[in-house]
Amino acid sequence: MPNQRFLDTAKRWMNKEAPAKRVQPATPISQSSPLINNASYSFLEGDFGRQVLEEYNQIASKDYQGASALNVLSFDDNVVKGSNPFAFVLLNKILTQQKMRIVTPADLERCLEKGELDLKGTYGDSGLVLRSENNPNEYLAKNLALQLSGRGYGVGDNPVMIQLAGLDLRYDSSSPHDLSFQLTGSSQFIYAPQLEHKNNQKKFNNADENGLPVFDSGGNRTLYTRDGGLRRLYRSRDLDLDAWDDDLADSDSYGRVVVCAEGTSRKK
Amino acid sequence: MAKSEIKLQDKVKGLYDKIGSDFYLSRDDFEANGERYNSTLLMGTLTELNKGNMLLFGEYGGGKTTSAEYLQSVFNGLPLDLVKRVAIRGNPQLTEEKMVGRPHYGKMHQGEEDVVWQHFVQVGPKIFDEFNRMPESNQAVVLNGVDRGEWNYLNDFISTGAQPFFATCNYADKGNNGLIPPILDRFDVAVESRFPGVANVLHIAQDYHNDKDKVLNNPELTRKALGVLNSGKPQAEVQAELEGIIQEHEKSLMGKGFSILSKEDKEKIEQEVRVTPFDRDAEQYFAFLVSEMNTSPKYGQKRSIDPVTTENGLYLQASFVGSGSRREEKSIVRYAKSLAWLQGQDEVNLDHVAQVAPYVLWHRMRWTPETENAFKDNDRNDPLDLHITKSLLGDGTGEMPGVKKRFGESQENYQRVIDLAGHGKMNEALREAKEYSADGRGHPIFQDVVKDLEGV
Numbered sequence: 084m085p086n087q088r089f090l091d092t093a094k095r096w097m098n099k100e101a102p103a104k105r106v107q108p109a110t111p112i113s114q115s116s117p118l119i120n121n122a123s124y125s126f127l128e129g130d131f132g133r134q135v136l137e138e139y140n141q142i143a144s145k146d147y148q149g150a151s152a153l154n155v156l157s158f159d160d161n162v163v164k165g166s167n168p169f170a171f172v173l174l175n176k177i178l179t180q181q182k183m184r185i186v187t188p189a190d191l192e193r194c195l196e197k198g199e200l201d202l203k204g205t206y207g208d209s210g211l212v213l214r215s216e217n218n219p220n221e222y223l224a225k226n227l228a229l230q231l232s233g234r235g236y237g238v239g240d241n242p243v244m245i246q247l248a249g250l251d252l253r254y255d256s257s258s259p260h261d262l263s264f265q266l267t268g269s270s271q272f273i274y275a276p277q278l279e280h281k282n283n284q285k286k287f288n289n290a291d292e293n294g295l296p297v298f299d300s301g302g303n304r305t306l307y308t309r310d311g312g313l314r315r316l317y318r319s320r321d322l323d324l325d326a327w328d329d330d331l332a333d334s335d336s337y338g339r340v341v342v343c344a345e346g347t348s349r350k351k
Numbered sequence: 352m353a354k355s356e357i358k359l360q361d362k363v364k365g366l367y368d369k370i371g372s373d374f375y376l377s378r379d380d381f382e383a384n385g386e387r388y389n390s391t392l393l394m395g396t397l398t399e400l401n402k403g404n405m406l407l408f409g410e411y412g413g414g415k416t417t418s419a420e421y422l423q424s425v426f427n428g429l430p431l432d433l434v435k436r437v438a439i440r441g442n443p444q445l446t447e448e449k450m451v452g453r454p455h456y457g458k459m460h461q462g463e464e465d466v467v468w469q470h471f472v473q474v475g476p477k478i479f480d481e482f483n484r485m486p487e488s489n490q491a492v493v494l495n496g497v498d499r500g501e502w503n504y505l506n507d508f509i510s511t512g513a514q515p516f517f518a519t520c521n522y523a524d525k526g527n528n529g530l531i532p533p534i535l536d537r538f539d540v541a542v543e544s545r546f547p548g549v550a551n552v553l554h555i556a557q558d559y560h561n562d563k564d565k566v567l568n569n570p571e572l573t574r575k576a577l578g579v580l581n582s583g584k585p586q587a588e589v590q591a592e593l594e595g596i597i598q599e600h601e602k603s604l605m606g607k608g609f610s611i612l613s614k615e616d617k618e619k620i621e622q623e624v625r626v627t628p629f630d631r632d633a634e635q636y637f638a639f640l641v642s643e644m645n646t647s648p649k650y651g652q653k654r655s656i657d658p659v660t661t662e663n664g665l666y667l668q669a670s671f672v673g674s675g676s677r678r679e680e681k682s683i684v685r686y687a688k689s690l691a692w693l694q695g696q697d698e699v700n701l702d703h704v705a706q707v708a709p710y711v712l713w714h715r716m717r718w719t720p721e722t723e724n725a726f727k728d729n730d731r732n733d734p735l736d737l738h739i740t741k742s743l744l745g746d747g748t749g750e751m752p753g754v755k756k757r758f759g760e761s762q763e764n765y766q767r768v769i770d771l772a773g774h775g776k777m778n779e780a781l782r783e784a785k786e787y788s789a790d791g792r793g794h795p796i797f798q799d800v801v802k803d804l805e806g807v
Contacts, residue, residue: 084806085772085777085803085804085805085806086802086803086804086806088803089772089800089803089804090772090773092769093769093770093772093773094773096631096634096635096766096769096773097769097770097772097773097774098766098770098773100770101770101771101774101776102767102770102771102774193750234789234790236789268662269662271792292750292752
């Protein structure tokens with residue numbers, strides 16, 4: 084039996100007309116966790132970077148049957164190089180044991196604002212964008228859509244942006260990449276209408292608290308985005324935001340892992 | 352829409368202006384609906400209208416006590432020297448006997464039990480200076496009396512009804528005690544009495560012996576009042592004679608250009624304030640604030656004994672230790688209504704609530720170290736706790752968005768659920784509320800609505 088006081092309040096506050104049936108899926112507005120003011124970021128580098136990469140390679144070989152999509156990171160010039168969503172999810176699992184994590188889209192924007200790292204000339208993944216259960220990446224798209232529907236999120240109208248930090252990785256021989264993404268209790272995902280195809284090549288300078296662009300025709304950064312399936316979300320070498328790329332396994336030596344170290348982790 | 356009858360508002364504003372221009376010189380630091388005020392004087396005025404409890408923080412000699420004395424004197428028609436005489440100054444040795452009442456020693460020797468009530472208790476409007484120099488147990492004695500307007504000692508009691516109460520506190524030093532959360536929760540609002548600016552200080556500094564206060568003093572009536580208070584007469588007689596003294600003092604004040612609030616005026620104001628409704632935005636923002644302070648998807652509700660977690664997102668609940676209280680919610684309503692009334696508005700609007708709420712909450716909030724760290728290096732005009740409270744109840748920052756920002760983002764969804772429920776579409780309302788709740792990551796208001804709709 085509903086609380087009568089709530090119903091009385093609803094009667095008092097309601098508009099005259101009943102609301103029209105919703106044509107868009109519900110858009111829950113969630114509040115992402117904050118960064119602490121003194122947050123600092125660093126590339127995965129030095130002895131620590133080398134150790135993490137060694138552990139990463141061991142886990143990739145042992146737990147993920149040496150899946151090729153994970154065999155993309157290298158240690159060169161004293162820094163870990165390479166970036167794709169699979170590798171970053173696994174890296175994040177290792178880093179969280181050290182009370183660190185890979186950066187989120189919001190972290191990357193904050194890092195750019197603070198100017199702590201020179202990110203220009205490098206790229207790095209931070210999320211996935213799910214727009215439909217179709218291609219590209221139909222298998223993984225369907226898999227993620229199913230998991231999201233269990234959490235009340237419909238897929239189809241507005242793109243869903245899923246942060247890599249907070250995802251888990253599963254060996255999955257049915258997947259074209261032998262890997263699939265798993266939502267966890269700490270996964271962060273939101274509807275992201277900014278990433279609709281109609282916003283392709285729109286300019287921006289700054290981002291909102293979710294790391295999504297705040298469009299500004301006078302901006303000097305560009306969003307690249309398009310419809311369909313499951314795509315990557317990464318900061319490109321020109322500091323643009325790319326939600327266009329559908330090659331989830333691709334990686335090259337311009338890729339860099341940006342890490343939030345202890346003291347910069349989300350508040351507990 | 353402005354009320355057609357604004358005479359009482361004019362009287363109150365006249366008193367506010369008089370204190371601000373002649374006695375407590377200060378700078379405006381508070382704005383609501385385009386009107387600017389000094390927060391100490393405004394909250395003090397609203398405390399007088401509400402018969403509330405107000406805490407004044409500040410530096411030594413920063414005007415905490417004097418502002419309270421002027422407010423109590425001017426709004427209640429009490430000679431300023433009487434207000435000063437009946438106020439209590441906190442010290443660690445203060446006992447109930449020194450504050451509330453003591454045995455009548457003469458009668459005690461004759462085997463009779465009787466109580467001599469202290470002046471502090473007998474005079475309605477009260478000031479407790481340096482409140483935090485008193486141990487916590489005695490702080491509670493005072494606040495219990497103030498809350499109920501009833502004072503007990505031995506087997507006797509007197510009642511003065513609800514009355515405005517001001518307590519001053521220096522910032523923490525070796526000579527004072529902390530104020531524990533249950534004590535802080537008893538204060539409706541808190542303000543900081545601030546540096547008034549160089550020009551005002553140059554003027555204040557010329558007032559060698561508080562000469563300006565002479566206009567509010569009345570030594571003859573004060574002596575008369577003290578005689579009445581010491582008379583040992585029944586309380587009803589004491590109160591009636593005090594009322595006569597007040598009226599006599601008010602007449603002299605009227606002759607000096609002060610407007611006077613009669614007992615009837617105050618009753619009328621109280622009635623008008625009480626019936627001032629909230630408009631929809633104001634009440635919904637209030638609902639969002641209450642939900643953020645009291646709900647926890649992880650632990651069922653917010654509790655001081657549970658850890659603070661950001662697992663479900665950075666809502667206000669994730670920024671402080673403890674929870675909301677029913678007292679603070681009542682304080683927000685009363686003070687927002689009083690401000691709306693003072694501004695001559697028919698309804699409490701969003702600005703009234705949003706501007707008043709930080710002053711109701713900042714002394715009660717126990718921000719987590721992480722929250723304090725996020726703000727401690729900010730440029731600011733307010734004490735840190737008030738600065739954080741204003742920010743997080745408002746739009747917040749890029750890193751830590753505030754309640755008002757989230758209200759703006761989620762109000763449309765909330766209104767949909769309200770409309771569906773209001774039009775009897777319970778299943779749809781419940782389904783959408785669950786979707787917006789997003790397994791505890793959506794706004795806490797939706798978790799609360801789900802519970803209401805499910806009747807759990």
